[in-house]
Amino acid sequence: MRFPLISVLLLYTGAALAQSSPYNYQVTKYMTPRRYAVVSAHPLASEAGAQVMKAGGNAVDAAIATQLALAVVYPEAGNLGGGGFMVARLRNGQSLAIDYREMAPQKAHRDMYLDGNGNAQTRLSLDGHLAAGVPGTVAGLFASHQYAKLPFAKLVAPAIKLAEKGFVITEREAAGLNRRKEDFIRLNTMPTAFVKDTPWKAGDTLVQKDLARTLRLIAQKGAAGFYEGETAEKVVAEMRRGGGIISAADLKGYRAKPRQPLQFKFRGYDILTMPLPSSGGVGIQQMLGMVESYPLEEWGFHSVQSVQVMIEAERRAYADRAKFLGDPDFTSPPLAAITQPSYLKTRMQTFTPGRATPSEAVQAGLVKESMQTTHLSVLDADGNAVSVTTTLNGGYGSKVVVGGAGFLLNNEMDDFSVKPGTPNMYGLIGAEANAIAPRKRMLSSMTPTIVLQHNRPVLIAGTPGGSTIITSVFQTILNALVFNLDAQTTVNAPKFHHQWLPDEVRIEQDFPDSTRAALEKMGYKFVKSGPWSRTEVIKIHPDGKIEAVGDKRGDDSAAGE
Ligand code: GLY
Numbered sequence: 001m002r003f004p005l006i007s008v009l010l011l012y013t014g015a016a017l018a019q020s021s022p023y024n025y026q027v028t029k030y031m032t033p034r035r036y037a038v039v040s041a042h043p044l045a046s047e048a049g050a051q052v053m054k055a056g057g058n059a060v061d062a063a064i065a066t067q068l069a070l071a072v073v074y075p076e077a078g079n080l081g082g083g084g085f086m087v088a089r090l091r092n093g094q095s096l097a098i099d100y101r102e103m104a105p106q107k108a109h110r111d112m113y114l115d116g117n118g119n120a121q122t123r124l125s126l127d128g129h130l131a132a133g134v135p136g137t138v139a140g141l142f143a144s145h146q147y148a149k150l151p152f153a154k155l156v157a158p159a160i161k162l163a164e165k166g167f168v169i170t171e172r173e174a175a176g177l178n179r180r181k182e183d184f185i186r187l188n189t190m191p192t193a194f195v196k197d198t199p200w201k202a203g204d205t206l207v208q209k210d211l212a213r214t215l216r217l218i219a220q221k222g223a224a225g226f227y228e229g230e231t232a233e234k235v236v237a238e239m240r241r242g243g244g245i246i247s248a249a250d251l252k253g254y255r256a257k258p259r260q261p262l263q264f265k266f267r268g269y270d271i272l273t274m275p276l277p278s279s280g281g282v283g284i285q286q287m288l289g290m291v292e293s294y295p296l297e298e299w300g301f302h303s304v305q306s307v308q309v310m311i312e313a314e315r316r317a318y319a320d321r322a323k324f325l326g327d328p329d330f331t332s333p334p335l336a337a338i339t340q341p342s343y344l345k346t347r348m349q350t351f352t353p354g355r356a357t358p359s360e361a362v363q364a365g366l367v368k369e370s371m372q373t374t375h376l377s378v379l380d381a382d383g384n385a386v387s388v389t390t391t392l393n394g395g396y397g398s399k400v401v402v403g404g405a406g407f408l409l410n411n412e413m414d415d416f417s418v419k420p421g422t423p424n425m426y427g428l429i430g431a432e433a434n435a436i437a438p439r440k441r442m443l444s445s446m447t448p449t450i451v452l453q454h455n456r457p458v459l460i461a462g463t464p465g466g467s468t469i470i471t472s473v474f475q476t477i478l479n480a481l482v483f484n485l486d487a488q489t490t491v492n493a494p495k496f497h498h499q500w501l502p503d504e505v506r507i508e509q510d511f512p513d514s515t516r517a518a519l520e521k522m523g524y525k526f527v528k529s530g531p532w533s534r535t536e537v538i539k540i541h542p543d544g545k546i547e548a549v550g551d552k553r554g555d556d557s558a559a560g561e
Contacts, residue, residue, distance in 0.1 A: 019051060020044075022073075022167035023205070026557075029550050030488055033560030037548035038062055039536035040376035041464075043557035044167055045069035045078065046550075048158040049378060050559035052150065059380035060088060061148040061155055063388050064141050066376050068159035068215065071137075072208060073167055075194065075408060076176050076395050077374035077464060080214065080226065082410040083136035084390030085274045086144050087261060087448040089457055091382045096147065097261035100140025101277050101441040102133030102412040103254060107245040110436050113418045120419040128187050129244030131398040131411035133442065134254050137390060138218060138226040143256035156219045163215060163406070166207035170555050174200035176395065183399040189241040190403035194396075210406025227251045234405040242400060253439075264339070266292060269481060270452040273473075274389075276328040279321045280447025282335060283470035286317040288477065289344040301483040301493070302511075304518040305353070310478070311498045311505055311524065312351045314471050318500035319362045321470075326433030327441040333433065356523035359503035372396075373446060373464035377536045379546065385457035385538075387448035391464070415442035447473040451481065458540050463551075465533035468506070471497045472533035480539060487539045487547040495533060508532070 020026065025043045036059070038049035049066035053059070063086065070078025083102040089095050111118075113125045125131050145152055169177070177200045184195045193208045217225035225231065232251045239246050262281035263272050266288045273281035290313035299305040324333045337343060350357055373391035391410070392398075398411040417434045434443040447469050451459040459480055463472045472495055479490040494508040507516065508530040516526050534551040541547070550556035 020047060022162055022165065027550070027555055028558045029552065029556075031548050031558045031560060033546055033548060035381040035561050036062070036379055037538050037546055037558060037560030038066055038376065038378045039538060039548050039550050039556065039558045040066050040070060041077065041374045041534060041536075041554060041556050042070060042074045043555065043559070044073045044162060045376070046557050046559035049376070050561065051158065052155060053380050054561060055150070055154070057150045057155070058148060058382065059378040059384040059386040060144055061150045062378045062380065063376060063386040064144060064148060064152070065155040065158060066378065067137070067141060067388060067390055068156050069162060070374060070376070070390070071407065072159050072162040072211060074374060076173070077372050077390070077392055079135075079137055079390060079392045079397070079410065080407040081132070081135045081137070081402065082390060082392040082397060083133070083412060084140055084388060085278055085444070085446050085448050086140065086386060086388045087272060087274055087450055088147065088384070088386045089272055089450050089452060090147065091384050093455060095261045095263065095272055097259040097274055098140055098143050098256055099259050099277065099441070100136035100143065100256040101444055102136050102410055103250070104413065104416070104436055104438055104440050104442070105134055105245045105250045106247060106438045108413070108436050108438050112436060122414075122418065125414040125416075125418050126394060126398075126411050127183065128398055129239055129242035129400055129409070131413050132244060132246060132400065132409040133412040134246055134250045135410065136254060136256060139223055139254055139256040142223045143258065152222070153219045156215055160212050160215045160219065163208040163212035166205040168203050169200060169206050171202040172555055174202050174204065180396050180399060183396075184401070187399045188401055188403075189238065190401075192401040193406060194401065208406050210404055212406070214405045214407060227254060231405050235402050238400065238402045241403070266477070267481070268453070269458070270455075271449060271477070272452060273447060273449040276325060276333065276335075277441040278444040278446050279325045280445050280470050280473065282325065282339065283317050283321055283445070284447060284449065284474045284477065285339050286320060286344060287313040287470070287474045289339065289341060290316065290348050291478070296478065296482050297484070301479070301485060302515050304515050307496060307515055308353065308519060308522065309351070310475070311496065312348065312357055314474070314498040315357065315359060315500045316347045316362055317470070318467075318498070319359070322431050322500070324433060326431065326443050330437060330440045331433040354522055359500050362500060373466065373469070375448065375462035375464055375534070375536050377460040377462060377538045379457065379460060379538045379540065383456065385450050385460050387450050387460050387462050389446035389448045389462045389464070389469070391446065412442055415444060445469040449473055449477070451477065456540070460538040461535060463533040463535040467499050468495070468497045468532050471495070471499070472535060476535055476537065480537070487537060487549045490539075491535045491537050491549045492552045495530070506530070
């Protein structure tokens with residue numbers, strides 16, 4: 001038996017990139033590489049991306065290889081059976097936004113999760129076959145590939161090897177698999193690689209032969225190796241066995257969509273981020289716009305004044321999100337209106353320093369989302385920057401592994417409003433703009449973002465965290481660019497989150513007590529939770545120095561040279 005040596009390097013400064021073994025690897029939390037960097041949720045995935053750049057690939061090659069490796073080594077959220085968004089800024093000045101969000105199957109309908117009395121059966125949109133949307137990730141990887149340099153087969157090779165030969169799992173991964181064991185047994189129609197008789201422990205080797213075969217078919221046949229033929233047939237057979245509704249036509253008809261990236265100004269920077277069907281870009285545009293004129297840097301990081309203004313901006317942006325936002329191919333949200341500086345200024349007119357605005361005084365509704373997703377940030381030696389957030393939605397998605405194909409299906413259908421206009425079991429209100437319809441994309445919060453100064457990337461950032469993604473990216477941008485925190489503190493500082501409803505501020509355990517106490521006196525209710533939002537940041541300084549930071553909250557790790 002092979003035993004791993006998994007250790008954490010807290011500080012690492014740019015030595016040559018060594019290839020580590022899948023049985024003996026290190027977590028690198030911080031590095032200052034000279035040429036290129038990848039940060040992702042798993043050291044082996046970051047390394048797969050970095051090795052591709054070492055072999056002559058660019059940041060898009062690296063992002064593809066990293067995502068494919070994550071689908072193997074980080075099954076909790078890395079995926080073939082989910083979806084995601086890629087935002088990129090190429091050296092030639094071209095900006096990209098590629099949408100590979102899942103789609104509702106053709107047989108989906110508005111009330112599919114309601115019982116005979118019209119009550120939402122929320123477990124159905126969360127667990128099992130009916131929870132899955134049509135996967136978008138593989139189509140997205142091929143849509144991105146036109147901007148890459150290396151053959152796709154080279155990019156998928158590290159993932160195939162990791163699946164075929166296995167890799168040792170970390171303590172966190174062992175705990176995740178053990179936590180879900182009963183779900184995997186209950187929800188699957190065939191044995192899966194994720195279940196074994198004895199509990200998983202750190203150092204065990206996870207081998208995924210079925211997944212290796214699926215990856216090989218993709219390497220040989222391209223996107224058709226997933227959306228048609230053997231793999232598609234396995235998905236359809238899985239649906240038949242488990243009572244799901246994804247059809248062969250749904251799979252064959254899936255297309256990733258190039259979107260017009262969302263770009264806006266903030267204090268002299270250009271923020272480049274994801275448009276709808278993610279609400280994330282619009283969300284940070286609104287929040288940054290609402291706080292822009294306040295003297296945050298003078299007030300200071302985590303000062304009572306700064307946190308209050310930021311909470312009130314978060315509250316108002318989430319209220320708008322719920323009311324207006326949905327798949328732009330199905331609805332026409334008033335985007336220009338709700339991002340106008342004059343509108344954002346008016347929105348803050350109801351803000352009273354020293355007093356909490358009750359959420360009932362701020363109109364609209366909300367969409368619920370879970371916390372599991374994953375992000376990767378990449379910079380190559382030519383200055384190409386890529387920011388990708390990808391997800392199965394909940395941890396391990398629907399928990400359904402496609403029989404014989406070895407990959408997990410998402411539970412992204414839960415990101416729709418299961419019952420629009422009516423509070424759900426958590427008291428949250430869903431919106432008509434995000435009601436279920438066949439072939440519609442569910443609203444997302446994923447916010448892959450690149451900040452530019454003088455047309456060059458200065459910050460590549462993003463995070464998982466469901467509805468907290470938007471506030472985390474908002475705070476990351478302010479931490480780095482307004483509060484001038486160093487790169488590691490930017491990522492690791494405690495976060496706070498307000499999403500309009502419920503009317504409470506969620507804080508991480510180490511949020512400062514004195515700020516909380518002062519805000520409580522103003523009427524804010526705090527709930528300690530977390531940790532959440534494992535943020536992956538690459539910061540590029542004016543003198544060319546590169547800092548790559550993996551969030552302390554997980555096994556997140558940087559690689560580069
Ligand atoms: N499933 C999380 C999101 O897309 O926002």
